[in-house]
Each structure stands twice: as C-alpha cells, then as structure tokens.
Amino acid sequence: MTRVALIAHDEKKADLVEFAQDHEPQLQEYELIATGTTGKRLLEETDLDVERKESGPLGGDLMIGSEVAEGRLDGIVFLRDPLRAQPHEPDISALLRICDVHDTALATNLESAEFLIEGLQE
Numbered sequence: 001m002t003r004v005a006l007i008a009h010d011e012k013k014a015d016l017v018e019f020a021q022d023h024e025p026q027l028q029e030y031e032l033i034a035t036g037t038t039g040k041r042l043l044e045e046t047d048l049d050v051e052r053k054e055s056g057p058l059g060g061d062l063m064i065g066s067e068v069a070e071g072r073l074d075g076i077v078f079l080r081d082p083l084r085a086q087p088h089e090p091d092i093s094a095l096l097r098i099c100d101v102h103d104t105a106l107a108t109n110l111e112s113a114e115f116l117i118e119g120l121q122e
C-alpha cells in the first residue's frame, strides 16, 4: 500500500491540515504517518487515520527518515517554515538528504504537494 508522510512546522500546520481536508478522499487510500504534533492536528481536524511518530524536535524527522532509508515511504509532504530557524535543523537536513539518496518524492510547499498527491494516484 502507498505510504505517505505528512509533516509541517508550526506556522504551516494550518496549511497542511487544510490541504489534508481538501484531499481527504485521496489520502484515505494511503497509509499515513506524521510527526507528533502534526499527526495530532490531523487526527483532530480530519477523518484520516494517521500513525504518529515523535514530535520533530524529539526525533520525529529522523524516524520518518529511517522509513525512507528502509524504502517504506512513497512520498513526503513536508511544509517547512522558511522564515524561522528550527532547533533541530540537523534532523531536518538529514530527512531532506535521505529523500535525495533514495529518490523519494518530497514536496516542501503546497503547490508541489498537489503534484505529489496527483502523481501518487497514477
């Protein structure tokens, strides 16, 4: 089954929740995982079933990165906050890097997220 990770920094969580609500029928078809707080928001504000990992600053990005390394993930939507430094920047960079190592689809803004979700349907 197609497995997709959804992640957003605090300033982008509302955007990700809205994106998930707009694409709920498609996302229902996938196994979804998310970092801790993002997953909590998705569970509370959508009808999607989401497996929650640790919160990003506590290792959630790395947990998702390990799934990429194991070839378990088909795509990641990761809405980062481009205007604020994050305390766990090294973890974020590690996740982006491992996606490139394994050629895993990664969308870091809403426009590319639309393409990713559409592409996964094919």
Ligand SMILES: O=C(CO)COP(=O)(O)O
Pocket (backbone or CB within 6 Å): 007, 008, 009, 010, 034, 035, 036, 037, 038, 039, 054, 055, 056, 057, 060, 061, 092
């Ligand atoms: O920090 C994050 C990604 O780098 C997201 O973590 P949360 O979903 O727990 O806020």
